[in-house]
Amino acid sequence: MRINADFSRRAAVHFDQSEWVPSPAAGVERKMLDRIGAEVARATTIVRFAPGSAFAAHTHDGGEEYLVLDGVFQDETGDFPEGFYVRNPPKSSHRPATEPGATILVKLHQFDPADRTEVRRATLGHDNETLFVDTHEEVRIETWSEGAAIERENPGGTEIFVLEGAFLEGSERFGKWDWLRLPPGQPLSLRVADGPVRVWMKSGHLSQMV
Structure with a gap:
């Protein structure tokens, strides 16, 4: 799958003009912004989790970063409400889930392979x-x-x-x-x-x- 995969060109996606696409996990839908690959992909995606939904435990060989847009996103390391920015470096693993539901902006397989920096930052109330x-x-x-x-x-x-x-x-x-x-x-x-x-x-x- 290739979506906005030519990085030498401008790309734009308007939220209200794009469709939700079901994921392999029940209750989890996606709006794909850019993507190279199938289910394991270099990807930038808006992901919506229904209340009580979860993904199976998995490892991020290429790293993962996400920003919580609404709700509360959860894994073994804690609860991350709206505004939290998280970086899970290459080789990290987790089982993401949400009890109340959540929407996140997530980027996958885009880290320097040597990066091992973890970030957990609240951003609400911070302008710059x-x-x-x-x-x-x-x-x-x-x-x-x-x-x-x-x-x-x-x-x-x-x-x-x-x-x-x-x-x-x-x-x-x-x-x-x-x-x-x-x-x-x-x-x-x-x-x-x-x-x-x-x-x-x-x-x-x-x-x-x-």
Whole structure:
């Protein structure tokens, strides 16, 4: 399966215009943003867990990072309510589940194989904060004020996921839970349309994909 798999090209997915796709686990559905592979894949996905649903225990050979968008996501290491950012490095394993239900943004098989850094960070109440940074990527929460223009160089590529508010790229509007990926070398040129805008951003990591 290949979805938005050409990382030299811009890609965008609007939450309200995409469909939920059932997963192999009962009560778990997905909206696929990008993907290379079948069930074990390099993937960026919005995943919705119904109350009481779970995945079987598994190992993330290529690592996993996720941001809890609503509800409470759970595994053996604890309960992670809305706003938690978690990194499970390569070779880590867990059995994800949720009693109340949850929706997460998750990225799989995208870590440096040598990365062994675990992250558990609450992000609610934080307007501008670096959640993780190393030599080839930076993950941040940012808040942009009403009327702001965001103009930045983009040497390593950037993904932007909207948590609150809306921005424009040209005439295209990105609102809550919409996703935009810009390839390395395409500058950011955005304007806040409905602010403040709060986003999850990952930058620098796409240069190895093109």
